[in-house]
Amino acid sequence: xxxxxxxxxxxxxxxxxxxxxxxxxxxAAPKKDYFTDDELDLIRDAQELALRAPVYFKxxxxxxxxxxxxxxxxxxxxxxxxxxxxxxxxxxxxxxAPSTRKPPExxxxxxxxxxxxxxxxxxxxxxxxxMTNIDDAYGRKLDVRNPLEDLEKFLRETMPxxxxxxxxxxxxxxxxxxxxxxxxxxLSSTKEALGVVPKTEKKRR
Numbered sequence: 001x002x003x004x005x006x007x008x009x010x011x012x013x014x015x016x017x018x019x020x021x022x023x024x025x026x027x028a029a030p031k032k033d034y035f036t037d038d039e040l041d042l043i044r045d046a047q048e049l050a051l052r053a054p055v056y057f058k059x060x061x062x063x064x065x066x067x068x069x070x071x072x073x074x075x076x077x078x079x080x081x082x083x084x085x086x087x088x089x090x091x092x093x094x095x096x097a098p099s100t101r102k103p104p105e106x107x108x109x110x111x112x113x114x115x116x117x118x119x120x121x122x123x124x125x126x127x128x129x130x131m132t133n134i135d136d137a138y139g140r141k142l143d144v145r146n147p148l149e150d151l152e153k154f155l156r157e158t159m160p161x162x163x164x165x166x167x168x169x170x171x172x173x174x175x176x177x178x179x180x181x182x183x184x185x186x187l188s189s190t191k192e193a194l195g196v197v198p199k200t201e202k203k204r205r
Contacts, residue, residue, distance in 0.1 A: 034122035035059060036110060043129075049137045053130050053147045057154050060126035063119040066111040069161040080107040116168070120175040123162065124182050127155070131186060145197050148190055155187040 035043070039059055046052040064070035072080075084107045092099050104110070111119065130151055138144045162180060167173035 032121075034114070034118055034125045036113075038110075049133050049142065049144070049147050052133055053150055056126040056130045056133075057150070060123045060154075060158070062108050062111065063114075063122045064158060064161055066108050067116060067119055067165065069164055070158075083107075115171075117171045117175040120162070120165070120172070120179045123158075124179050127151075127182055127186050131189075145194075145199060148194050148197060152187065152190045152194060155183050155190065159183045159187070 033040075042055050042059075043052060046055045061070060065072050084104070092101070114122065130147070134144050134147050134151070137147070159180065162176065162183065165172075165176045165179075167176050
């Protein structure tokens with residue numbers, strides 16, 4: 001029980017740090033959302049932590065790809081297109097999308113509506129939201145070991161990419177610095193949490 005309490009404190013500490021910088025739910029200032037309505041629908045559809053965390057990782061990776069910091073092979077592009085086609089058909093069937101709408105040629109073209117700074121802040125928001133969801137799941141006494149491992153892996157793989165970002169103005173430099181700071185804080189806290197959360201015996205699907 002002491003170990004579990006310590007993990008909760010670690011995650012809460014991280015969220016407090018993010019909030020103090022204006023990225024967390026405790027911030028007094030209104031929080032700007034760096035996800036689109038369609039992306040928020042994707043997040044809402046993924047109810048369980050095991051499903052929701054990968055959605056956030058995907059949304060963050062899309063932003064890194066759009067910024068030219070991450071590569072996407074043809075197989076991954078085709079998977080994105082098929083997923084978007086499937087989702088559009090579901091929306092049309094439910095009457096939430098016009099029957100005449102066609103999926104875009106480029107599934108990530110919508111990200112052009114964001115500035116480069118906003119894309120980086122979307123990356124930050126994804127990290128913050130995963131931590132919030134892990135904290136919530138832990139509070140409900142659910143297993144958080146695998147999501148913590150996935151977050152640690154995601155941060156290790158994407159931080160070197162963000163570090164290669166070439167800012168063109170002060171706004172972009174500030175966004176890059178914030179992204180690196182938040183990723184480092186998240187990685188540090190996640191590693192500490194992994195040190196005390198017992199490994200799960202359940203096999204991943």
